[in-house]
Amino acid sequence: MSKADLIVGLQWGDEGKGKIVDHMAQTHDYVCRFAGGHNAGHTIVIGEKKYALHLIPSGVLNPKAKNIVGNGVVLSPKDFIEEMKQFDNLEGRLFLSDKAHILLPYHAQIDQARERLKGDKAIGTTGKGIGPAYGDKVARVGHRLGELLHPEKLAAKIMEFFAINKPVFDAMGVDAPEEAALLDELKHYKSVLAPYICDTTQLMWEILDADKKVLLEGAQGTMLDIDHGTYPYVTSSTTVSAGACSGLGINPKDIGKVTGIAKAYCTRVGNGPFPSEDMGDEGDRLRKNGHEFGTTTGRPRRCGWFDAVAMRHAVRVNGVDQVALMKLDVLDGFDEIKVCVAYEFEGKEVDYVPYDLEDVKPVYRTFPGWDKTEGIRTFDALPTSAQSYIMALEEMIGTKIGIISTSPEREDTIIR
Numbered sequence: 581m582s583k584a585d586l587i588v589g590l591q592w593g594d595e596g597k598g599k600i601v602d603h604m605a606q607t608h609d610y611v612c613r614f615a616g617g618h619n620a621g622h623t624i625v626i627g628e629k630k631y632a633l634h635l636i637p638s639g640v641l642n643p644k645a646k647n648i649v650g651n652g653v654v655l656s657p658k659d660f661i662e663e664m665k666q667f668d669n670l671e672g673r674l675f676l677s678d679k680a681h682i683l684l685p686y687h688a689q690i691d692q693a694r695e696r697l698k699g700d701k702a703i704g705t706t707g708k709g710i711g712p713a714y715g716d717k718v719a720r721v722g723h724r725l726g727e728l729l730h731p732e733k734l735a736a737k738i739m740e741f742f743a744i745n746k747p748v749f750d751a752m753g754v755d756a757p758e759e760a761a762l763l764d765e766l767k768h769y770k771s772v773l774a775p776y777i778c779d780t781t782q783l784m785w786e787i788l789d790a791d792k793k794v795l796l797e798g799a800q801g802t803m804l805d806i807d808h809g810t811y812p813y814v815t816s817s818t819t820v821s822a823g824a825c826s827g828l829g830i831n832p833k834d835i836g837k838v839t840g841i842a843k844a845y846c847t848r849v850g851n852g853p854f855p856s857e858d859m860g861d862e863g864d865r866l867r868k869n870g871h872e873f874g875t876t877t878g879r880p881r882r883c884g885w886f887d888a889v890a891m892r893h894a895v896r897v898n899g900v901d902q903v904a905l906m907k908l909d910v911l912d913g914f915d916e917i918k919v920c921v922a923y924e925f926e927g928k929e930v931d932y933v934p935y936d937l938e939d940v941k942p943v944y945r946t947f948p949g950w951d952k953t954e955g956i957r958t959f960d961a962l963p964t965s966a967q968s969y970i971m972a973l974e975e976m977i978g979t980k981i982g983i984i985s986t987s988p989e990r991e992d993t994i995i996r
C-alpha cells in the first residue's frame with residue numbers, strides 16, 4: 581500500500597504550488613485536489629506556454645498523470661467546462677467526486693452582494709461564490725455533483741430553496757433563476773460532466789492499495805485556512821494538511837511526505853492583516869520583479885518580507901517535512917533583504933501567532949542581498965549570500981528547504 585505525497589501552501593496562497601505540483605506530477609500516477617474552488621489560480625509555465633488552472637488539478641499537463649477532484653472541492657460546472665476546453669482527451673484521466681458540492685452562478689451573486697454590503701469591512705474575496713457555496717454545504721442546503729445526474733429533480737430543489745428564502749434574496753438583490761433556463765443549464769452540465777462523475781473515495785482507496793504514486797494538491801494557503809488563518813479574512817475551506825483527509829476520504833495514515841510551499845518573500849491578495857507587508861518602494865519592487873498580480877482576478881498582490889513566525893506556525897499545523905522555497909530570483913539585486921523574526925505584541929516580543937495578527941508589529945532581521953540567482957539549477961552555484969539566506973531561514977523555521985525555485989520554468993528547480 582502506498583502513501584500519498586502532499587503539497588500545501590504555507591502563506592496566503594499563490595506561493596507557486598502549481599509549478600511544484602506540475603514538477604512532481606512527472607513522477608506520480610495521480611494528482612488529487614482536495615479543497616477550494618475556482619478561487620484558486622495555479623500558473624504553470626512550460627517553454628513558451630503558460631497555463632492558468634483553477635479547478636483541474638495541476639497534473640493535467642503530464643499526459644501520464646490521472647487527475648481526481650475530491651469531495652472537499654466546491655465545483656462550478658460552468659467554469660469547469662470552460663477550463664476543460666484547453667485539453668483534449670480527458671476521459672479516463674479525470675475523475676470528479678459525486679460528493680463535491682456544486683457552485684452555481686447565484687453563489688457568486690450572493691458573494692458579491694455580501695461584499696458590497698460590508699463596505700470597508702469587505703474580505704476582498706475573489707467574488708466567485710466560494711463562501712456561499714461552502715456555507716450551503718455546512719448549513720446542509722447545498723447540492724452535490726451526484727445530483728447533476730437527475731437535472732429535473734435538482735432544478736426543482738433549487739427553485740424550492742429560492743422560494744423559501746425569497747425575502748433574503750430580495751434584500752440582497754439576488755434574482756431567482758428562471759426554471760426552464762436553469763433546467764437547460766443543468767442538462768448541459770450533465771451532458772458534459774456525467775462521464776467523469778464517480779465515487780472518488782473508493783478510487784482513492786483502490787489506487788493507494790494498488791501502490792500507485794499519488795500526489796495531493798492543496799489550494800490557497802495556511803493563513804487563509806478557515807480555522808488557522810487570519811479569520812474572518814480567510815477563505816471558507818480547510819486549506820491545511822488535515823483538509824486532504826476529509827476532502828478526499830483518506831485517513832491520516834495514508835499521508836506520506838508533506839511539502840510546504842513558500843515564497844522567499846511574502847504576498848497576500850485581498851484584505852486582512854499582513855504584518856510583514858511593505859507599503860513602500862521595496863514592496864513595489866517585489867510586485868514588479870515577481871509579477872505579483874492575481875491569476876484569478878488580476879488584482880495587484882500586497883507584497884512584503886518572509887515572515888518566519890507565521891511560517892513556524894504553518895510548518896507545525898501542516899506537519900511539513902520539507903519546504904519548497906519559491907521565487908528566490910525575485911530578490912535578485914536587492915542590497916538588503918528583511919525577514920520578520922518576531923512580533924511585537926502587547927509591549928512584548930513574541931515568537932508565536934497570537935489570536936489576532938491585526939495587533940502585531942514585525943521585528944526584522946536584515947540579510948545581505950546578492951546579484952543573480954535566476955535560472956540557477958544547483959545549490960552550489962547560488963551566490964554565497966543566497967545560500968546563507970536559505971540556511972538562516974531553515975534555522976529559523978526548523979525545517980529543511982529541500983526545493984528551491986529560481987524561475988517560473990519547470991526545470992529551473994533545485995532539488996537538494
Ligand code: GDP
Nearest residue numbers: 594595596597598621622623907985986987988
Ligand atoms: P499558486 O496559486 O500557489 O499555484 O501560485 P500562482 O500560480 O498563483 O502564483 C505563482 C506565480 O509565480 C506564477 O505566475 C508562477 O509562474 C510564478 N513562479 C513560480 N515559481 C517561480 C520562481 O521561482 N520564480 C519566478 N520569478 N516566478 C515563479
Ligand code: IMO
Nearest residue numbers: 593594619620621704705706799800815849850
Ligand atoms: P491559490 O490556490 C491567494 C483569498 C482572496 C480573499 C480570501 C477569500 O491560487 O493560492 P474567497 O474568494 O476564497 O472567498 O476569498 O482568500 N484567496 C486567495 N488568495 N491565492 C488563492 O488561491 C486564493 N483563494 C482565495 O483573495 O482574500
Ligand code: MG
Nearest residue numbers: 594621622875
Ligand atoms: Mg494562485
